[in-house]
Amino acid sequence: MENAPIFTSDTIVFGLLMISLGIIFYTSSRKKGFWYKFYKVVPALFMAYMLPAVLTTLGLIAPEWETVTASGDIEKHSSNLYFMSSRYLLPAALVLMTLSIDLKAVFNLGWKALAMFFTGTVGIIIGGPIAIMIISVIYPEALNGAGPDAVWRGLSTLAGSWIGGGANQTAMLEIYGYNQKLYGGMVFVDIVVANIWMAIILIGVGKSKGIDKWLKSDTAAIEALKEKVSSFSKKVERNPSLTDLMIMLALSFGTVSLAHLGAGYLSEFFSDFVNGIDNPTVKNIFTFLGSSFFWMISLSTVAAILLSFTKARNYEGAGASKIGSVFIYILVASIGMKMDLTLILDNVGLVAIGLIWMSIHAVLLIVVAKLIRAPYFFLAVGSQANVGGAASAPIVAAAFHPSLATVGVLLAVFGYAVGTIAAIGCTILMQLVSP
DSSP states (O other), rough: OOOSSSSHHHHHHHHHHHHHHHHHHHHHSSSSSHHHHHHHHHHHHHHHHHHHHHHHTTTTTOOOEEETTTTTTTTEEOOHHHHHHHIHHHHHHHHHHHHOOOHHHHHOTTHHHHHHHHHHHHHHHHHHHHHHHHHHHOOOOGGGGOGOOOHHHHHHHHHHHHHHHHHHHHHHHHHHOOOOTHHHHHHHHHHHHHHHHHHHHHHHTTHHHHHHHHTTOHHHHHHHHHHHHHHHHHHTTTOOOHHHHHHHHHHHHHHHHHHHHHHHHHHHHHHHHHHSSOOOOHHHHGGGGGHHHHHHHHHHHHHHHTTTTTTGGGGGTTTTTHHHHHHHHHHHHHHHTTTTTGGTTTTTHHHHHHHHHHHHHHHHHHHHHHHHTTOOHHHHHHHHHHTTTTTHHHHHHHHHHHGGGHHHHHHHHHHHHHHHHHHHHHHHHHHHOOO
16 A cells, blocks of 8 residues: 655645745735636635645645555655644744734633633534434444444544644543544544634635624724734834844744743643543543643743733834744645545545534534624634634634734633533533434
8 A cells, every 4th residue: 555645755845835825825916807806705815725735635745645665564654844834833923923912902802702712612512412413313324333433432532622632632532442443533534624614714714894794793892903903013114124034033933942842841740740640530631731732832822922012022013923924824734735635535424423513513603603793703713712723723813813813822722721621521422322
Protein backbone atom coordinates (compact mmCIF):
# COMPACT_ATOMS: atom_id res chain seq x y z
CA MET A 1 0.00 0.00 0.00
CA GLU A 2 1.44 3.36 -1.04
CA ASN A 3 -0.48 6.62 -1.05
CA ALA A 4 2.29 9.20 -1.20
CA PRO A 5 1.35 12.51 -2.82
CA ILE A 6 3.27 13.94 -5.77
CA PHE A 7 5.03 16.47 -3.55
CA THR A 8 6.26 15.23 -0.17
CA SER A 9 8.85 17.88 0.70
CA ASP A 10 7.49 20.49 3.12
CA THR A 11 9.63 23.10 1.37
CA ILE A 12 7.79 22.49 -1.91
CA VAL A 13 4.39 22.13 -0.23
CA PHE A 14 4.87 25.40 1.65
CA GLY A 15 5.71 27.06 -1.66
CA LEU A 16 2.51 25.70 -3.22
CA LEU A 17 0.45 26.98 -0.30
CA MET A 18 2.04 30.43 -0.59
CA ILE A 19 1.42 30.47 -4.37
CA SER A 20 -2.21 29.56 -3.67
CA LEU A 21 -2.52 32.44 -1.20
CA GLY A 22 -0.84 34.79 -3.66
CA ILE A 23 -3.33 33.83 -6.40
CA ILE A 24 -6.24 34.30 -3.98
CA PHE A 25 -5.10 37.75 -2.87
CA TYR A 26 -4.33 38.85 -6.44
CA THR A 27 -7.71 37.76 -7.79
CA SER A 28 -9.62 39.08 -4.76
CA SER A 29 -8.05 42.52 -5.26
CA ARG A 30 -9.71 42.94 -8.69
CA LYS A 31 -12.24 45.77 -8.66
CA LYS A 32 -14.33 44.55 -11.60
CA GLY A 33 -15.06 41.53 -13.78
CA PHE A 34 -15.53 37.86 -12.85
CA TRP A 35 -13.26 37.80 -9.78
CA TYR A 36 -14.90 40.87 -8.31
CA LYS A 37 -18.30 39.17 -8.57
CA PHE A 38 -16.87 35.84 -7.34
CA TYR A 39 -15.40 37.29 -4.14
CA LYS A 40 -18.61 39.20 -3.46
CA VAL A 41 -20.10 35.73 -2.86
CA VAL A 42 -17.13 33.65 -1.68
CA PRO A 43 -14.80 35.17 0.99
CA ALA A 44 -11.06 35.09 0.31
CA LEU A 45 -10.51 33.41 3.68
CA PHE A 46 -12.73 30.50 2.58
CA MET A 47 -10.70 30.12 -0.62
CA ALA A 48 -7.49 30.15 1.44
CA TYR A 49 -8.95 27.14 3.23
CA MET A 50 -10.48 25.38 0.22
CA LEU A 51 -7.75 25.68 -2.43
CA PRO A 52 -5.22 23.64 -0.37
CA ALA A 53 -8.01 21.08 0.21
CA VAL A 54 -8.35 20.78 -3.58
CA LEU A 55 -4.58 20.25 -3.89
CA THR A 56 -4.81 17.46 -1.31
CA THR A 57 -7.84 15.91 -3.04
CA LEU A 58 -5.95 15.88 -6.37
CA GLY A 59 -3.04 14.04 -4.69
CA LEU A 60 -0.53 16.85 -5.16
CA ILE A 61 0.05 17.28 -1.42
CA ALA A 62 -1.06 15.45 1.73
CA PRO A 63 -1.00 15.97 5.50
CA GLU A 64 0.14 12.37 5.99
CA TRP A 65 0.82 9.29 3.88
CA GLU A 66 2.26 5.78 3.93
CA THR A 67 5.00 4.12 1.88
CA VAL A 68 6.20 0.54 1.66
CA THR A 69 9.89 -0.15 2.25
CA ALA A 70 11.95 -2.68 0.30
CA SER A 71 11.48 -5.15 3.17
CA GLY A 72 7.70 -4.80 2.97
CA ASP A 73 7.27 -2.66 6.10
CA ILE A 74 4.87 0.26 6.09
CA GLU A 75 6.37 3.63 6.91
CA LYS A 76 4.19 6.53 8.01
CA HIS A 77 5.07 10.07 7.01
CA SER A 78 3.47 13.43 7.70
CA SER A 79 3.85 17.09 6.88
CA ASN A 80 5.02 19.37 9.69
CA LEU A 81 3.44 22.50 8.21
CA TYR A 82 0.33 22.46 10.39
CA PHE A 83 2.45 21.89 13.50
CA MET A 84 4.72 24.77 12.51
CA SER A 85 1.78 27.07 11.78
CA SER A 86 -0.21 26.25 14.91
CA ARG A 87 2.76 26.27 17.33
CA TYR A 88 4.81 29.16 15.93
CA LEU A 89 2.74 31.37 13.61
CA LEU A 90 -0.57 31.23 15.51
CA PRO A 91 0.79 32.51 18.84
CA ALA A 92 2.91 35.09 16.99
CA ALA A 93 -0.22 36.27 15.15
CA LEU A 94 -2.11 36.51 18.45
CA VAL A 95 0.63 38.74 19.87
CA LEU A 96 0.66 41.05 16.85
CA MET A 97 -3.14 41.25 16.62
CA THR A 98 -3.56 41.86 20.35
CA LEU A 99 -1.03 44.69 20.70
CA SER A 100 -3.69 47.31 20.00
CA ILE A 101 -6.54 45.61 21.86
CA ASP A 102 -8.65 47.64 24.25
CA LEU A 103 -9.38 45.12 27.01
CA LYS A 104 -12.12 47.25 28.53
CA ALA A 105 -13.88 47.43 25.15
CA VAL A 106 -13.61 43.63 24.81
CA PHE A 107 -15.38 43.17 28.15
CA ASN A 108 -17.97 45.70 27.03
CA LEU A 109 -19.03 43.22 24.34
CA GLY A 110 -21.32 41.93 27.08
CA TRP A 111 -22.96 38.69 28.11
CA LYS A 112 -24.13 37.61 24.66
CA ALA A 113 -20.66 36.36 23.72
CA LEU A 114 -20.65 33.92 26.66
CA ALA A 115 -24.30 33.04 26.03
CA MET A 116 -23.54 31.96 22.47
CA PHE A 117 -20.46 30.02 23.57
CA PHE A 118 -22.44 28.01 26.12
CA THR A 119 -25.27 27.57 23.61
CA GLY A 120 -22.71 25.97 21.31
CA THR A 121 -21.64 23.69 24.18
CA VAL A 122 -25.23 22.63 24.88
CA GLY A 123 -25.72 22.04 21.14
CA ILE A 124 -22.86 19.52 21.17
CA ILE A 125 -24.10 17.85 24.37
CA ILE A 126 -27.63 17.22 23.05
CA GLY A 127 -26.61 16.86 19.40
CA GLY A 128 -24.76 13.57 19.92
CA PRO A 129 -27.63 11.57 21.43
CA ILE A 130 -30.18 13.05 19.00
CA ALA A 131 -27.94 12.13 16.04
CA ILE A 132 -27.65 8.55 17.34
CA MET A 133 -31.45 8.30 17.69
CA ILE A 134 -31.97 9.52 14.11
CA ILE A 135 -29.30 7.26 12.60
CA SER A 136 -30.60 4.23 14.56
CA VAL A 137 -33.81 4.57 12.53
CA ILE A 138 -32.33 5.50 9.15
CA TYR A 139 -29.08 3.49 9.08
CA PRO A 140 -28.79 1.22 12.15
CA GLU A 141 -25.74 -0.60 10.68
CA ALA A 142 -23.67 2.49 11.45
CA LEU A 143 -24.12 1.81 15.16
CA ASN A 144 -22.90 -1.78 15.14
CA GLY A 145 -20.33 -2.69 17.78
CA ALA A 146 -20.27 -3.71 21.41
CA GLY A 147 -17.91 -3.43 24.36
CA PRO A 148 -14.78 -1.42 23.47
CA ASP A 149 -16.03 -1.27 19.85
CA ALA A 150 -19.32 0.44 20.78
CA VAL A 151 -19.84 3.47 18.56
CA TRP A 152 -21.01 5.66 21.45
CA ARG A 153 -17.59 5.17 23.07
CA GLY A 154 -15.90 6.43 19.94
CA LEU A 155 -18.30 9.34 19.63
CA SER A 156 -17.34 10.37 23.17
CA THR A 157 -13.96 11.44 21.72
CA LEU A 158 -15.77 13.70 19.24
CA ALA A 159 -17.67 15.29 22.12
CA GLY A 160 -14.36 15.98 23.88
CA SER A 161 -12.84 17.47 20.75
CA TRP A 162 -15.87 19.59 19.78
CA ILE A 163 -16.36 21.10 23.23
CA GLY A 164 -12.73 21.41 24.30
CA GLY A 165 -9.83 20.27 22.17
CA GLY A 166 -7.22 17.59 21.60
CA ALA A 167 -6.43 17.10 25.30
CA ASN A 168 -10.13 16.66 26.12
CA GLN A 169 -10.48 14.25 23.19
CA THR A 170 -7.63 12.11 24.50
CA ALA A 171 -9.15 12.19 27.98
CA MET A 172 -12.44 10.80 26.63
CA LEU A 173 -10.55 8.03 24.84
CA GLU A 174 -9.01 7.06 28.17
CA ILE A 175 -12.23 7.38 30.19
CA TYR A 176 -14.39 5.22 27.95
CA GLY A 177 -11.73 2.84 26.61
CA TYR A 178 -12.72 2.93 22.93
CA ASN A 179 -10.87 0.44 20.73
CA GLN A 180 -7.80 2.40 19.62
CA LYS A 181 -7.62 0.41 16.36
CA LEU A 182 -10.93 2.03 15.39
CA TYR A 183 -10.04 5.45 16.77
CA GLY A 184 -8.68 6.63 13.42
CA GLY A 185 -12.21 6.54 12.00
CA MET A 186 -13.40 8.95 14.69
CA VAL A 187 -10.47 11.28 14.06
CA PHE A 188 -11.44 11.24 10.37
CA VAL A 189 -15.05 12.19 11.18
CA ASP A 190 -13.76 14.93 13.46
CA ILE A 191 -11.64 16.42 10.67
CA VAL A 192 -14.30 16.10 7.93
CA VAL A 193 -17.31 17.42 9.85
CA ALA A 194 -15.49 20.16 11.77
CA ASN A 195 -13.86 21.40 8.57
CA ILE A 196 -17.14 21.42 6.63
CA TRP A 197 -18.74 23.45 9.43
CA MET A 198 -15.78 25.85 9.52
CA ALA A 199 -16.11 26.33 5.75
CA ILE A 200 -19.81 27.22 6.17
CA ILE A 201 -18.96 29.69 8.95
CA LEU A 202 -16.30 31.36 6.79
CA ILE A 203 -18.81 31.78 3.96
CA GLY A 204 -21.17 33.37 6.49
CA VAL A 205 -18.50 35.89 7.47
CA GLY A 206 -18.78 37.42 4.01
CA LYS A 207 -22.53 37.76 4.47
CA SER A 208 -22.46 38.81 8.12
CA LYS A 209 -24.21 42.15 7.56
CA GLY A 210 -27.18 40.44 5.94
CA ILE A 211 -27.25 37.76 8.65
CA ASP A 212 -27.11 40.38 11.40
CA LYS A 213 -30.00 42.20 9.75
CA TRP A 214 -32.05 38.97 9.73
CA LEU A 215 -31.12 38.25 13.35
CA LYS A 216 -32.03 41.87 14.24
CA SER A 217 -28.83 41.89 16.25
CA ASP A 218 -27.22 44.80 18.03
CA THR A 219 -23.66 45.08 16.73
CA ALA A 220 -22.94 48.45 18.37
CA ALA A 221 -20.37 47.12 20.86
CA ILE A 222 -18.49 45.17 18.17
CA GLU A 223 -18.49 48.14 15.79
CA ALA A 224 -17.35 50.41 18.63
CA LEU A 225 -14.40 48.12 19.35
CA LYS A 226 -13.48 47.90 15.65
CA GLU A 227 -13.80 51.66 15.27
CA LYS A 228 -11.69 52.29 18.37
CA VAL A 229 -8.89 50.06 17.09
CA SER A 230 -9.14 51.45 13.55
CA SER A 231 -9.01 55.03 14.86
CA PHE A 232 -5.98 54.23 16.99
CA SER A 233 -4.32 52.53 14.01
CA LYS A 234 -4.84 55.62 11.83
CA LYS A 235 -3.57 57.87 14.62
CA VAL A 236 -0.24 56.02 14.91
CA GLU A 237 -0.03 54.97 11.25
CA ARG A 238 3.39 55.28 9.66
CA ASN A 239 5.41 53.76 6.87
CA PRO A 240 7.19 50.86 8.61
CA SER A 241 10.97 50.94 8.61
CA LEU A 242 13.17 47.87 8.64
CA THR A 243 13.72 48.54 12.34
CA ASP A 244 9.94 48.52 12.94
CA LEU A 245 9.56 45.19 11.15
CA MET A 246 12.44 43.59 13.03
CA ILE A 247 11.17 44.82 16.41
CA MET A 248 7.66 43.51 15.67
CA LEU A 249 9.08 40.10 14.75
CA ALA A 250 11.26 40.21 17.87
CA LEU A 251 8.25 41.01 20.07
CA SER A 252 6.06 38.32 18.52
CA PHE A 253 8.49 35.42 18.22
CA GLY A 254 10.30 36.38 21.41
CA THR A 255 6.96 36.09 23.20
CA VAL A 256 6.31 32.79 21.45
CA SER A 257 9.65 31.40 22.62
CA LEU A 258 8.96 32.44 26.22
CA ALA A 259 5.46 30.99 25.97
CA HIS A 260 6.88 27.67 24.76
CA LEU A 261 9.42 27.73 27.57
CA GLY A 262 6.76 28.43 30.20
CA ALA A 263 4.36 25.93 28.64
CA GLY A 264 6.97 23.19 28.94
CA TYR A 265 7.36 23.74 32.69
CA LEU A 266 3.66 24.32 33.41
CA SER A 267 2.41 21.33 31.39
CA GLU A 268 4.97 19.08 33.12
CA PHE A 269 4.03 20.42 36.56
CA PHE A 270 0.31 20.05 36.00
CA SER A 271 0.73 16.63 34.37
CA ASP A 272 2.39 15.42 37.56
CA PHE A 273 -0.33 17.10 39.63
CA VAL A 274 -3.16 15.57 37.57
CA ASN A 275 -1.54 12.13 37.55
CA GLY A 276 -1.50 12.29 41.35
CA ILE A 277 -5.29 12.61 41.53
CA ASP A 278 -6.81 9.32 42.66
CA ASN A 279 -10.36 9.80 41.37
CA PRO A 280 -10.20 8.84 37.63
CA THR A 281 -13.15 11.05 36.66
CA VAL A 282 -11.72 14.16 38.35
CA LYS A 283 -8.31 13.27 36.94
CA ASN A 284 -9.58 13.24 33.34
CA ILE A 285 -11.57 16.44 33.78
CA PHE A 286 -8.33 18.32 34.42
CA THR A 287 -6.25 16.53 31.78
CA PHE A 288 -6.20 19.67 29.61
CA LEU A 289 -3.93 21.32 32.21
CA GLY A 290 -1.18 18.96 31.08
CA SER A 291 -1.45 20.19 27.47
CA SER A 292 1.54 22.28 26.40
CA PHE A 293 -0.55 23.74 23.54
CA PHE A 294 -3.12 25.06 26.04
CA TRP A 295 -0.43 26.78 28.11
CA MET A 296 1.42 28.08 25.05
CA ILE A 297 -1.70 29.80 23.67
CA SER A 298 -2.72 31.07 27.12
CA LEU A 299 0.72 32.50 27.93
CA SER A 300 1.04 34.12 24.49
CA THR A 301 -2.35 35.80 24.90
CA VAL A 302 -1.62 37.01 28.44
CA ALA A 303 1.76 38.40 27.35
CA ALA A 304 0.16 40.14 24.36
CA ILE A 305 -2.51 41.73 26.58
CA LEU A 306 0.22 43.01 28.92
CA LEU A 307 2.12 44.44 25.93
CA SER A 308 -1.05 46.28 24.88
CA PHE A 309 -0.64 48.45 27.98
CA THR A 310 2.85 49.56 26.85
CA LYS A 311 4.20 51.65 23.99
CA ALA A 312 4.46 48.41 22.00
CA ARG A 313 0.81 48.96 21.03
CA ASN A 314 1.97 51.79 18.75
CA TYR A 315 3.41 49.17 16.38
CA GLU A 316 -0.16 48.67 15.17
CA GLY A 317 0.49 51.82 13.14
CA ALA A 318 3.45 50.10 11.47
CA GLY A 319 1.29 47.15 10.40
CA ALA A 320 1.46 44.69 13.32
CA SER A 321 -1.99 43.24 12.67
CA LYS A 322 -1.25 42.95 8.93
CA ILE A 323 1.77 40.76 9.66
CA GLY A 324 -0.39 38.78 12.08
CA SER A 325 -2.98 38.32 9.34
CA VAL A 326 -0.28 36.89 7.05
CA PHE A 327 0.49 34.26 9.70
CA ILE A 328 -3.22 33.50 10.13
CA TYR A 329 -3.70 32.92 6.40
CA ILE A 330 -0.76 30.51 6.36
CA LEU A 331 -2.36 28.64 9.27
CA VAL A 332 -5.70 28.51 7.42
CA ALA A 333 -3.97 27.06 4.35
CA SER A 334 -2.22 24.41 6.46
CA ILE A 335 -5.59 23.46 8.01
CA GLY A 336 -7.14 23.25 4.55
CA MET A 337 -4.52 20.79 3.33
CA LYS A 338 -5.69 18.31 5.99
CA MET A 339 -8.97 17.88 4.10
CA ASP A 340 -9.30 15.27 1.33
CA LEU A 341 -12.74 15.92 -0.15
CA THR A 342 -13.06 12.40 -1.64
CA LEU A 343 -12.83 10.75 1.79
CA ILE A 344 -16.22 12.18 2.73
CA LEU A 345 -17.74 9.24 0.84
CA ASP A 346 -15.86 6.76 3.05
CA ASN A 347 -17.39 5.74 6.36
CA VAL A 348 -20.70 7.31 5.35
CA GLY A 349 -22.55 6.19 8.50
CA LEU A 350 -20.19 7.87 10.96
CA VAL A 351 -19.93 10.98 8.81
CA ALA A 352 -23.75 11.14 8.71
CA ILE A 353 -23.86 11.01 12.52
CA GLY A 354 -21.30 13.81 12.66
CA LEU A 355 -23.17 15.97 10.14
CA ILE A 356 -26.52 15.55 11.95
CA TRP A 357 -24.77 16.27 15.25
CA MET A 358 -23.20 19.46 13.92
CA SER A 359 -26.48 20.51 12.31
CA ILE A 360 -28.22 20.36 15.70
CA HIS A 361 -25.40 22.45 17.16
CA ALA A 362 -25.87 24.98 14.34
CA VAL A 363 -29.67 25.12 14.56
CA LEU A 364 -29.58 25.71 18.32
CA LEU A 365 -27.06 28.53 17.85
CA ILE A 366 -29.23 30.17 15.20
CA VAL A 367 -32.41 29.88 17.31
CA VAL A 368 -30.77 31.36 20.40
CA ALA A 369 -29.02 34.09 18.38
CA LYS A 370 -32.40 35.03 16.93
CA LEU A 371 -34.05 35.06 20.37
CA ILE A 372 -31.42 37.19 22.09
CA ARG A 373 -30.51 39.14 18.95
CA ALA A 374 -26.86 38.15 19.15
CA PRO A 375 -24.59 39.24 16.27
CA TYR A 376 -23.33 36.62 13.81
CA PHE A 377 -19.83 37.32 15.18
CA PHE A 378 -20.83 35.83 18.55
CA LEU A 379 -22.49 32.85 16.85
CA ALA A 380 -19.48 32.09 14.65
CA VAL A 381 -16.81 32.59 17.31
CA GLY A 382 -18.88 30.90 20.04
CA SER A 383 -19.24 27.86 17.81
CA GLN A 384 -15.58 27.70 16.78
CA ALA A 385 -14.41 28.20 20.38
CA ASN A 386 -16.17 24.88 21.00
CA VAL A 387 -15.64 22.94 17.77
CA GLY A 388 -12.29 24.30 16.61
CA GLY A 389 -10.70 25.45 19.87
CA ALA A 390 -7.79 27.85 20.09
CA ALA A 391 -6.48 26.90 16.64
CA SER A 392 -9.50 28.14 14.67
CA ALA A 393 -11.56 30.43 16.95
CA PRO A 394 -9.10 33.33 16.51
CA ILE A 395 -9.07 32.71 12.74
CA VAL A 396 -12.83 33.19 12.55
CA ALA A 397 -12.74 36.15 14.95
CA ALA A 398 -9.94 37.84 12.97
CA ALA A 399 -11.95 37.40 9.76
CA PHE A 400 -14.33 40.03 11.15
CA HIS A 401 -11.48 42.28 12.28
CA PRO A 402 -7.88 41.53 13.39
CA SER A 403 -8.53 43.23 16.73
CA LEU A 404 -11.17 40.62 17.58
CA ALA A 405 -8.81 37.61 17.49
CA THR A 406 -8.33 37.81 21.26
CA VAL A 407 -12.07 37.28 21.80
CA GLY A 408 -11.78 33.93 20.02
CA VAL A 409 -8.87 32.85 22.23
CA LEU A 410 -10.57 33.87 25.47
CA LEU A 411 -13.70 31.87 24.58
CA ALA A 412 -11.61 28.88 23.46
CA VAL A 413 -9.98 28.78 26.90
CA PHE A 414 -13.49 28.30 28.35
CA GLY A 415 -13.82 25.34 26.01
CA TYR A 416 -10.71 23.68 27.40
CA ALA A 417 -11.98 24.21 30.94
CA VAL A 418 -15.46 22.72 30.48
CA GLY A 419 -14.61 20.30 27.66
CA THR A 420 -14.18 17.01 29.51
CA ILE A 421 -16.99 17.32 32.04
CA ALA A 422 -19.45 18.48 29.35
CA ALA A 423 -18.32 15.66 27.06
CA ILE A 424 -18.94 13.13 29.87
CA GLY A 425 -22.51 14.43 30.16
CA CYS A 426 -22.94 14.08 26.39
CA THR A 427 -21.54 10.53 26.43
CA ILE A 428 -23.88 9.42 29.24
CA LEU A 429 -26.81 10.55 27.08
CA MET A 430 -25.39 8.81 23.98
CA GLN A 431 -24.97 5.58 25.91
CA LEU A 432 -28.57 5.77 27.13
CA VAL A 433 -30.02 6.15 23.62
CA SER A 434 -27.69 3.70 21.85
CA PRO A 435 -29.36 0.47 20.65
